[in-house]
Amino acid sequence: MQSNPQTSETPPQSHRRYGWFKVILLIMLIGLLSFAIYFVNLTKNIGEQLADGTYDLSTFAVDGQSHIEGSESAVISVADTHVVNFANDPAIGPLNAPITIVAFEDFQCPYCEAAFPAVKALLNKHGDKVRFIYRDFPISALHPDAQLAAEAGACANEQGQFWPYHDRLYQNQDHLSVDDLKRYATELNLEVDLFNDCLDTGKYSSEVQEDLQDGIDAGVTGTPTFFINGNVVSGVINEQGFDQIVEYFGN
Template sequence: MSEEHKQPAIEIKASWTHTSKGIIILIILILLLLLLGFFVKRAYTYYQQVKFGTIDLSKIAQNNNLSASDFNQKIPTISNAYVDGFTDDPILGPKSSKLTVVLFEDFQCPFCASFAPDLRAVMNKYSDRVRFVYRDFPVVASHPQAQIAAEAGQCANEQDQFWAYHDLLYNNQDKLTVENLKSYAQNLGLDTKKFNNCLESQQFAAEVEQDLSDGITAGVTGTPTMFFNGNKVEGVLTLSGLERVIDHFLNQ
């Protein structure tokens, strides 16, 4: 057979090979888009639940390897590991409380700032029945002033003024320079010499880093994150949603 008759067959084979590769690439792209759509849908659903306070408490149980009956009857606790072992952390509420809420927050996190007023309202309402523990989780990669702000909060806690200082930082989240942090301490009437020495010497840097490490170990990936007797809830809850979760545990 002459070369003239062989050439079309070679061209057809090459064309088919090229088409096959294109089909495979197209299938892979479609699968990736479907997978992305699945995760986007899940993220949006969770966002809606957080926004409107409609989180299904049974799902929290499932995420913690508990059955619905376990969740309603026997709540696991992380208090020994994440609360009682760290008595220097800011705490509000009696130690004998039936419910311990461990908060992991970042002073430069905008979601934490938007959540702060509702959180403080709930803390004031339940402080005689619920123990609230604050843990630092500074995400310095995106919030470069979060670490120093967290250390400043601990310096204020040393003078028993953490919660008032906490509120000032969230109300002035765009002003967290060292000088700002010192001025807030002065505004609260703290011993400024003691506070400034504490901040400048990074007295609580290791403690803040320990909080961050504990949070990572506990599965914290962002802020705010809360643990209700060991059950993790991520994101910003509405005031009614937060009260609903707290009441659930108190009514056990």
């Protein structure tokens, strides 16, 4: 009896399709790994150069504009609406500070966690010279808990407790489940029922996404990204690097 040609050909076709799937998956993984290595080297380079004074701060424009090499259109100004649309975002420091830093961050991003101690030191040492604004940029494809953590931060901000809550999240970055987020609210003596209702209803979901879109429109491609008097720096800045920036802008 003659076998069905389709039946006899199905296994090879299936194997070929599976083989192509593995090739595509491998290419995607290699691309992701290459990007991760590039970003690690980039952030390390920026941190080291700022720390040892070899980063050319003269390329920073005091008037609030920075020209990104290779693109005439990529001029980021502190007046750029995508950057300064932060009326509802958490801010700390005097309104008339000589330095305004708008940070796009992701609570689950390891590079943001690495920058966290330096940001704390910056605000402790130079809080009279710096206005620091936090904006959300959750990269959900890599950090599945980032969106909800950002919403939780907004719920804490609603009660005037964003910065203690912000610190707690970065200090416990591996524990950002819904239960964890609610437990931190309890530990920080927030009004728990109000916080839980805010988080459960997704009250600030769209606002977090607006931050994300503003960041994308302003050219943000990764976290952390800092706009320092309009000048963009992508990657981790260490404590010495921030000291250099304050010395440059704060006098």
